Amino acid sequence: GAGVSQSPSNKVTEKGKDVELRCDPISGHTALYWYRQRLGQGLEFLIYFQGNSAPDKSGLPSDRFSAERTGESVSTLTIQRTQQEDSAVYLCASSPLGGVIGQPQHFGDGTRLSIL
Amino acid sequence: AQKVTQAQTEISVVEKEDVTLDCVYETRDTTYYLFWYKQPPSGELVFLIRRNSFDEQNEISGRYSWNFQKSTSSFNFTITASQVVDSAVYFCALEEGDTGRRALTFGSGTRLQVQP
Numbered sequence A: 001g002a003g004v005s006q007s008p009s010n011k012v013t014e015k016g017k018d019v020e021l022r023c024d025p026i027s028g029h030t031a032l033y034w035y036r037q038r039l040g041q042g043l044e045f046l047i048y049f050q051g052n053s054a055p056d057k058s059g060l061p062s063d064r065f066s067a068e069r070t071g072e073s074v075s076t077l078t079i080q081r082t083q084q085e086d087s088a089v090y091l092c093a094s095s096p097l098g099g100v101i102g103q104p105q106h107f108g109d110g111t112r113l114s115i116l
Numbered sequence B: 001a002q003k004v005t006q007a008q009t010e011i012s013v014v015e016k017e018d019v020t021l022d023c024v025y026e027t028r029d030t031t032y033y034l035f036w037y038k039q040p041p042s043g044e045l046v047f048l049i050r051r052n053s054f055d056e057q058n059e060i061s062g063r064y065s066w067n068f069q070k071s072t073s074s075f076n077f078t079i080t081a082s083q084v085v086d087s088a089v090y091f092c093a094l095e096e097g098d099t100g101r102r103a104l105t106f107g108s109g110t111r112l113q114v115q116p
Helices: none
Strands: A005-007 A010-013 A019-024 A031-037 A043-050 A053-056 A065-069 A075-079 A088-095 A111-115 B003-005 B010-014 B019-021 B024-026 B032-039 B046-052 B059-061 B064-069 B074-079 B088-096 B110-115
Touching (some): A005 A088, A019 A111, A043 A075, A075 A088, B024 B074, B032 B074, B046 B064, B046 B074
Parallel strands (some): A010 A111
Antiparallel strands (some): A019 A075, A065 A075, A088 A111, B064 B074, B088 B110
């Protein structure tokens, strides 16, 4: 079956512009996660959705970052007034049941964001 | 606060050698899960194994084996008779269960290069 799909795969933009990154989770997965991976580093948690609500936004680095999820499916991560330190690969993951510990998260290929 | 340490930044071995990737974690929770993920050059993270905090049995899957020791807070990963296809970045991750937080805390990863 289809895995987690992210678009675009690459995004290059100028500093100060807004960007939107999209994630289509595996069909039927109620939990959705966003992570950020800076070059040569591990993944940093950004936000977790259970259905359409976000019980944990603790990883969002600033108020320039926001995310939403609709229809218990697609999620959009928006970064406003981008800065060069926002350059990273943004990874989305999903898992079948939210609120249940220990479920493997299934990751997409990520969006590579480059801020000029 | 939770933390995952992968002290080995990069390991290079020759094909057929055995190699162990170290992972040390910190948590105050009594219920937690540990994971290993593989990130090949293509970029997509692939789930390898999970282990919960109440199960210290070691696990073997083909050439892969995992050694979980609560006494030393370690969850090490051994590849026996390594192959070129094992070349990737390997991440250890922790999910804490006592607080209801579903985010994974990742180590910084170990890059494994298997030379032919």
